[in-house]
Amino acid sequence: MTEFFHSCTTNDRKREIEELLNSFAGQPGSWRHCLYFLSNSRNEYVMMYSLTVFENLVNKMWVGVASEDKAELRSCLPKLLLSQHALLPFFIRNKLCKVIVDIGRQDWPMFYHDFFSNTLQLVQSPSLAPLGLVLLKMTSEELVCPREDLNVSPCFMCISLLMYLALIGVLVGDSTPVGLESESGTLCLLALECLAHLFSWIPLSSSITPALLASIFHFARFGCQLPVKTKPPPTSNGDSSPGNLANGSNAQGRTGQMVGHADRARLGVMAMSCINELMCKNCVPLDFEEFLLRMFQQTFYLLQRLTNSHSHTNTHSVKNRLQELDERLCLIPTDNLFNSHSLNNLVEVTCYGSQISLYDVEMAVPSVLKPDLIDVHAQSLAALQAYSHWLAQFCSEVQRQQDQTQFVDLITSGLAATTPLINAKVTASVWHTLFSYFHPVHSKVKSVCWCVFVLQAHVLVCRALSNMLLLPWPSLPEAEQQWPNRSANHTRLISTLTHQYRLLPRPPDHHPTSKVVLQQTLCVLKDIVDSISGEATKSRQICYQSLQESVQVTLALFPLYIQQPDVTDEMLSFFLTLFQALRVQMGVAFTEQIIQTFLSMFTREQLAVSILQEGSSGSKVVQKFLKILQVVVQEPGQTFKPMLPSILSLCMEQVYPIVAERSCPDVKAEMFELLFQILHQNWRFFFKTSVLSSVQRTGAEEHMENQAQFIAAMQAFGQSFLQPDIHIFKQNLSYLEILNSKHKLYHRKLFRSSMLFHFINVLLQVLLHKSHDLLQDDITVALYNMAAVDFQAFYSSFLPEFLNGCQGLDPHQRTTLARNFTPERDLPSFSQGVYRLVNDLRFYRLCNGSLPPGTLKL
Secondary structure, eight states, rough: OOHHHHTTHHHHHHHHHHHHHHHHTTTTTTTHHHHHHHHHHOOHHHHHHHHHHHHHHHSGGGSOOOHHHHHHHHHHHHHHHHHHHTTOOHHHHHHHHHHHHHHHHTTTTTOOOTHHHHHHHHSSTTHHHHHHHHHHHHHHHHSOOOOOOOOOHHHHHHHHHHHHHHHHHHHHOOSSSSBBHHHHHHHHHHHHHHHHHHTTTTTTTTOOHHHHHHHHHHHHTTOOOOOOOOOOOTTTTTTTOOTTTTTTTOOOOGGGBBOOHHHHHHHHHHHHHHHHHHHTTTTOOOSHHHHHHHHHHHHHHHHHHHHOOOTTTTTHHHHHHHHHGGGGGGOOTTTTTOTTTTTTHHHHHHSOGGGGGGHHHHHHHHHOOGGOOOOOHHHHHHHHHHHHHHHHHHHHHTTTOOOOGGGGHHHHHHHHHHHHTSSSSOOOOOOOOHHHHHTTTHHHHHHHHHHHHHHHHHHHHHHHHHHHHHOOOOOOOOSSSSSSHHHHHHHHHHHTTTHHHHHHHOOOOOHHHHHHHHHHHHHHHHHHHHHHHTTTTHHHHHHHHHHHHHHHHHHHHHHGGOOHHHHHHHHHHHHHHHHHHEEEOEEEEEHHHHHHHHHHHHHHHHHHHHHHHHTTTTHHHHHHHHHHHHHHTTTOOOGGGGGGHHHHIIIIIIIIHHHHHHHHHHHHHHHHHHHHHHHHTGGGTTTTOOOHHHHOOOOOOOOBBBHHHHHHHHHHHHHHTTTTHHHHHHHHHHHHHHHHHHHOGGGGGHHHHTTHHHHHHHHHHHHTTTGGGGGGHHHHHHHHHHHHTTTTHIIIIIIHHHHHHHHOOOOOHHHHHHHHHHOOOSSHHHHHHHHHHHHHHHHHHHHHHSSSSOOOOO
């Protein structure tokens, strides 16, 4: 091993040594030699290699190891750890702990029943507690994903509770209001690490106690303290360092030495990680009111500790104080806790703290405003006043800074949080008030703020003016609404807003001003249309009458800008909003003209150029085009049915070949959505079965049309299940289930005779390969619905055929698997049968692959 890592060893010699080592590791019984090496050698290379052999044995070959050898390893390795942990380098000790935990993961509870109890005994032992906590954390990490053949049972939950209680004992016992000794600091840091990981997976509702919460916040305060500059006390070895708390190395020789500032700060950071885990999981303990009160009190206390101190009273000192702290302490969970009364502390943290707290600004402000609740009356004014007060305070803090230019981005980020207010119907007077608070701000900052607001306010003012003319006036009867007069005024408003737009040169002159006019005008028009999408028919009629000329101009400009994706993206956004809000007012003829124009422009070559630039404007253009087609094919009645062949052809012959073997997740998702809507909303385009025969289920022969297109669509869905994108997989599986629920897809003669077993086979293979384990339940339900078409054929025909095609099994194992899958017909029993089949099949393959050559298989 020393030769291998020596700088003078040639690469050829290293390869030769590597082959020798790999050959040795693969020999039966090599682990006995490694156990001797590990017990008697102090060479770190030799110890690490020996542990690697053990790790490979446990994780890859454990099934084929003799039971008496397993028992010996379960006994020897923990004894070795206990006897030598104080002498081992921490990375060797941690590797040995990992091997022991791996064995526990494999053999608990049947063959290693005292695995947990041994670990918990270590945690409760004063001298061995650090070692026990290292093992406990690794155990927690492994239990997040238990063994395939181990169910989450009451025993499992009991063990998690025991681990949790052991940690509480360590933390609550050491969270005293006096200084921490080094040994206690080591234990507390390790316990907090374990606790943070446990919080990420164990049920919390019945686990959080007031004492534990108080202890966690007690440790969080350590991170808010600045170092006290005093001379360190002398030590016996001349080293004033408090030692490394991270690796859990021995603390016995440092008893009485106090924890230094750096280690106290790390305790604070780790405690904050625990708090964030609680908040991220939206923990609701049994005694919720007390928990909520304590969370508020303790969090605000931490904010005060971050910004206030008896010895730090001026602004400059607070700024220096915050910049000296670990930036991770600024990750206090603000989005669920802050209100207008606590923003004072947030302002100081934001202005003087790290860049991380920009997130707090953008998360806390919308939480206070609750823009979804804002209306045009008292609520909006109250919310505006609350926000304006905070914004004014925020700006005044910025103004006090010496270098104001560095806060331009900070201000812009804060203003970005006001965007949701634009969507609320607030009068122009959720803006004059707001602008007035920017008067005291430095001119350079003010100019940036103004640019942000001008762009947003322009859209808002145009919408406000339009809505005043389009929306019914409250408290007035229909006869007094003055619709003719308002319609004329709205036409003049739109004409004024689009004057430059309608005069754009054709062909385009490529002048930058032209593009700006086009994009800004379409943005305003789209917002006007979107704002009345859910309003009465009269409002939408007036809106479309005013927009008609602009819509015609946009359609004429579209082919001229087809090579400029950023412009066509804006155009298609406008058309998509039109189709969603005003397609009835647009009429059939003009709608068909728009669609035919798009279909003629999006050739396969144009689509390829756009789609292959993933994430670009071109890709977004194709997505919006597909969204428009989705709206068209969902229109009820026969209005747009003549366009279905063209839309299907574009989908299957032009878009699908480009995206089939590529990632393109966004375009794929929209394409399959379109394909689903074509099938779902236009089922009779493929199946002409009469309503009477469907109700009577007479078994009459199905009359099918456009069979080739239907088969191509089903093949596209099936192909998507062979690819790694889990989001597309989930989406398409749900589409098939809806089609079966609404239209009996799986029961259709064509699907049942030529596609059904192919889909079942693909879904079973997905379960076997564990490529989409998050969707295991969804896949099993779909398998059940497919098998339910003909359970007899599934059990007697498909299952034997499927097992015969599975590699890595012998005939006896295939027979056993088929016999164990009992022919149940209810969903719970069928699901259990599928899980057992998949797990047993994997188990047999693992056994067969790990047995030494020539082993007799019984």
